[in-house]
Amino acid sequence: MKILSISTATSNLSVALTEDQTTLFSAEETDRRNHSEHLDPLIDKLLHQAGWQLTDINRFAVALGPGSYTGLRIGVTTVKMFASILHKDLVGLSTLEILADNFAQSDALIVSALDARNDNFFAGAYIMKNGQPVNVMADGHYHLDKLLAGIEKAAAEQGKTKVILAGTGLIERAEAIKTALPALELTFAEGDDNQVHASHLGKLALSAQTIDPDQALPRYLRRTQAEMDWHRKTGKPFGQDSDYVEEV
Numbered sequence: 001m002k003i004l005s006i007s008t009a010t011s012n013l014s015v016a017l018t019e020d021q022t023t024l025f026s027a028e029e030t031d032r033r034n035h036s037e038h039l040d041p042l043i044d045k046l047l048h049q050a051g052w053q054l055t056d057i058n059r060f061a062v063a064l065g066p067g068s069y070t071g072l073r074i075g076v077t078t079v080k081m082f083a084s085i086l087h088k089d090l091v092g093l094s095t096l097e098i099l100a101d102n103f104a105q106s107d108a109l110i111v112s113a114l115d116a117r118n119d120n121f122f123a124g125a126y127i128m129k130n131g132q133p134v135n136v137m138a139d140g141h142y143h144l145d146k147l148l149a150g151i152e153k154a155a156a157e158q159g160k161t162k163v164i165l166a167g168t169g170l171i172e173r174a175e176a177i178k179t180a181l182p183a184l185e186l187t188f189a190e191g192d193d194n195q196v197h198a199s200h201l202g203k204l205a206l207s208a209q210t211i212d213p214d215q216a217l218p219r220y221l222r223r224t225q226a227e228m229d230w231h232r233k234t235g236k237p238f239g240q241d242s243d244y245v246e247e248v
Helices: 035-050 069-086 095-103 144-158 171-180 198-205 225-234
Strands: 002-007 012-019 022-030 059-065 089-094 109-115 120-129 132-143 162-167 185-188
Touching: 002 035, 002 069, 002 198, 012 035, 012 198, 022 035, 022 198, 035 069, 059 069, 059 095, 059 198, 069 089, 089 095, 089 198, 095 109, 095 120, 095 132, 095 162, 095 198, 109 132, 109 144, 120 144, 132 144, 144 171, 171 185
Parallel strands: 002 059, 059 089, 109 162, 162 185
Antiparallel strands: 002 012, 012 022, 109 120, 120 132
């Protein structure tokens, strides 16, 4: 199966072409503000390298979120358009699940987190089973205190003493985290292991459940400030077309 995978969820723009279990070509650029300008050229570049046409793709895969609001919309809109027009499969996966797959060979509890500012994080915890991430602490929007309590609980429930913390914002709070979790053996991921890679998305997308392109929506995990301001101003209820878990 030929899969085109895209992650625009973070500052690391990542695109990959995979065939079955093999990553054929991948490309990444770190540019927080210009994913919309760089995504299509990267896709064209990889297709040219592989000698494929867009019509050769069997399945499109995208990181649904959490992540940058604008970035998520760019990626999700792109794959929705491709899959709908070409009548091909579409798969959308959690950004945090894809990040956890960087540690597919680990037996530790893997905490995937993205800095959401002011000691808040988009985060979830995973363990690996048969080389696949399994969510054991739900992806959500957590204040650091709640996140640390959730990690402690998940580690106890899964019988894990080793914990890998990956993503953004955690290493800067390493001392506070170590103090709060003294019974756990903590490892803070480094370098590329803190990035969301489309090549891992392509691997996971091979066996993931497909979704209707019309039903594919970003998973922001919290409402935008603009929505909150609109709600306060108008008093109207929020719509039913997005997947949120809480207001902040």
